[in-house]
Amino acid sequence: xGRYLSILVLGVAAALSASVLPQALAFVMELGSSAVPLLxxxxxxxxxxxxxxxxxSLHASMTEGYVWAFVGGIALDLLSVLPLGTTSAALLxxxxxxxxxxxxxxxxxxxxxxxxxxxxxxxMAAYTYAALILLGYTYDLWAVGRFVLxxxxxxxxxxxLPLFAIVRFFQRxxxxxxxxxxxxxxxxxxxxRQM
Numbered sequence: 001x002g003r004y005l006s007i008l009v010l011g012v013a014a015a016l017s018a019s020v021l022p023q024a025l026a027f028v029m030e031l032g033s034s035a036v037p038l039l040x041x042x043x044x045x046x047x048x049x050x051x052x053x054x055x056x057s058l059h060a061s062m063t064e065g066y067v068w069a070f071v072g073g074i075a076l077d078l079l080s081v082l083p084l085g086t087t088s089a090a091l092l093x094x095x096x097x098x099x100x101x102x103x104x105x106x107x108x109x110x111x112x113x114x115x116x117x118x119x120x121x122x123x124m125a126a127y128t129y130a131a132l133i134l135l136g137y138t139y140d141l142w143a144v145g146r147f148v149l150x151x152x153x154x155x156x157x158x159x160x161l162p163l164f165a166i167v168r169f170f171q172r173x174x175x176x177x178x179x180x181x182x183x184x185x186x187x188x189x190x191x192x193r194q195m
Contacts, residue, residue: 003068010049044154048159
């Protein structure tokens with residue numbers, strides 16, 4: 001079920017990332033520029049699709065994580081100047097890495113999630129700018145780091161834990177992990193037998 005859900009969720013997330021989220025972030029940063037002057041007049045973006053793929057793949061099978069990475073990458077590439085499949089390749093690499101690390105570090109998944117969100121943000125930025133440079137675009141790397149990469153890293157780290165909580169809630173619902181309290185004694189005894 002999670003594989004089919006990826007088409008809807010990541011399609012909407014990619015559309016929001018291309019339309020509403022940049023303006024909303026600019027508005028919020030304009031309001032809070034006095035509180036966080038480092039982020040004033042920056043052009044960072046929330047990597048919503050990347051974060052959803054990482055959060056989902058932390059508690060999913062590798063195959064399901066690959067489906068989410070592929071769908072999310074295609075959705076992002078359809079709305080950007082990158083060749084189709086470029087972002088999918090980067091997301092597939094990240095899903096492989098997070099799946100391998102999650103198997104090794106079962107207890108530290110929240111810390112792993114924060115570290116992977118930071119590493120994934122840096123990796124996606126490097127991968128994207130390398131692809132754009134190969135396509136003939138030129139960038140001032142210092143300005144990109146200061147005005148795009150640093151705010152993007154801050155936004156992604158701030159959003160990853162709430163997104164993880166939402167994603168985990170839906171994963172448990174799909175797995176049947178949220179149990180309804182038994183209404184009668186016979187239902188309670190059936191629940192005990194199933195344990």
